[in-house]
Amino acid sequence: EAQVTQNPRYLITVTGKKLTVTCSQNMNHEYMSWYRQDPGLGLRQIYYSMNVEVTDKGDVPEGYKVSRKEKRNFPLILESPSPNQTSLYFCASKYYNEQFFGPGTRLTVL
Amino acid sequence: GQNIDQPTEMTATEGAIVQINCTYQTSGFNGLFWYQQHAGEAPTFLSYNVLDGLEEKGRFSSFLSRSKGYSYLLLKELQMKDSASYLCAVSLGNAGNMLTFGGGTRLMVKP
Numbered sequence: 159e160a161q162v163t164q165n166p167r168y169l170i171t172v173t174g175k176k177l178t179v180t181c182s183q184n185m186n187h188e189y190m191s192w193y194r195q196d197p198g199l200g201l202r203q204i205y206y207s208m209n210v211e212v213t214d215k216g217d218v219p220e221g222y223k224v225s226r227k228e229k230r231n232f233p234l235i236l237e238s239p240s241p242n243q244t245s246l247y248f249c250a251s252k253y254y255n256e257q258f259f260g261p262g263t264r265l266t267v268l
Numbered sequence: 269g270q271n272i273d274q275p276t277e278m279t280a281t282e283g284a285i286v287q288i289n290c291t292y293q294t295s296g297f298n299g300l301f302w303y304q305q306h307a308g309e310a311p312t313f314l315s316y317n318v319l320d321g322l323e324e325k326g327r328f329s330s331f332l333s334r335s336k337g338y339s340y341l342l343l344k345e346l347q348m349k350d351s352a353s354y355l356c357a358v359s360l361g362n363a364g365n366m367l368t369f370g371g372g373t374r375l376m377v378k379p
Binding site for chain 1: 270299301309310311312313316355357359365366367368369370371372
């Protein structure tokens with residue numbers, strides 16, 4: 159089944175403890191992206207990647223890192239999470255103009 | 269900065285037609301998307317407009333006027349399962365790789 163997967167789906171952590179949210183797609187898409195979704199603010203793009211080893215900032219990249227060493231994987235790294243990064247995170251991959259979103263990761267930073 | 273506006277909430281009756289508007293003021297434009305998002309789920313793609321005019325896909329249609337910075341999503345023959353949030357998003361950048369979303373419109377369909 160063609161899909162985008164994210165892990166973990168739910169995570170509660172504490173301020174400053176490094177974490178990684180994984181994202182994987184099995185559709186051989188070159189483009190992948192990370193978003194966060196907050197009430198009243200909608201979806202906001204964090205980072206995107208055009209292909210392996212090619213990444214670029216979206217609208218809200220501060221406090222996040224990404225890497226793209228393989229086409230299928232695009233992990234989101236929070237080196238020192240803070241409470242304002244509590245949010246719902248979505249990974250997506252794109253083929254032509256259609257984006258396919260993962261199921262989301264709900265992150266709480268205490 | 270980028271600005272995309274859509275109503276926060278709308279209510280409509282099963283079987284009716286509803287139009288969800290979206291206005292945008294952005295630096296650059298490579299197309300406009302509509303997504304549907306049910307509560308607690310991921311957004312799913314509905315439509316993409318890059319040229320002015322109406323795109324029809326079953327019960328859903330999307331319209332774009334680039335000169336007016338305006339789009340709408342038209343849902344016909346509303347069903348209860350259409351209760352969801354509808355997200356308007358503008359594609360920016362040279363290759364349209366940046367996507368900026370509006371806040372979403374929560375549609376409630378009542379019997």
